[in-house]
Amino acid sequence: MRAPTAALGLALLLAFASCTTAAKTYTVNWFAGKPSIPGVGTTNILNIKVGDTVKFQWFSTHDLWLMPGTVCNKNNKGVKKAGPSGSGSWSFTFRAVKPSPGWTYGCYIQSGATTHCAMGQRLQVIVKPAVGRKLK
Numbered sequence: 001m002r003a004p005t006a007a008l009g010l011a012l013l014l015a016f017a018s019c020t021t022a023a024k025t026y027t028v029n030w031f032a033g034k035p036s037i038p039g040v041g042t043t044n045i046l047n048i049k050v051g052d053t054v055k056f057q058w059f060s061t062h063d064l065w066l067m068p069g070t071v072c073n074k075n076n077k078g079v080k081k082a083g084p085s086g087s088g089s090w091s092f093t094f095r096a097v098k099p100s101p102g103w104t105y106g107c108y109i110q111s112g113a114t115t116h117c118a119m120g121q122r123l124q125v126i127v128k129p130a131v132g133r134k135l136k
């Protein structure tokens with residue numbers, strides 16, 4: 001970052017520090033079942049605010065897809081790969097409001113006749129406005 005930009009950023013940070021809330025990072029333990037999110041619980045729906053970061057992490061064979069809706073079907077139009085297969089992680093900072101049903105992520109590793117997504121490994125990320133929050 002260039003010095004003038006850094007100085008301006010610091011000035012803005014100090015000016016708004018008293019009326020802003022810090023952005024949060026949510027860590028999603030991504031396994032075959034409902035995701036577990038420290039500080040939130042075990043859930044298929046995560047409410048965040050603009051500027052927050054969601055980090056999915058997994059330690060065995062899973063993957064991560066962005067789904068156009070909340071139904072687990074890899075053949076649905078618009079399903080996109082979002083993260084690596086096998087062990088890995090993927091994180092994203094959400095910079096725009098996304099009302100319910102939000103962005104839905106699922107794991108499409110097959111387990112017998114069904115997918116991990118259908119077994120509960122999916123998460124809707126609903127992004128709400130963050131009034132007064134300064135974005136980096």
Ligand SMILES: [Cu+2]
Pocket residue numbers: 031032061062063107108109116117121
């Ligand atoms: Cu999985």
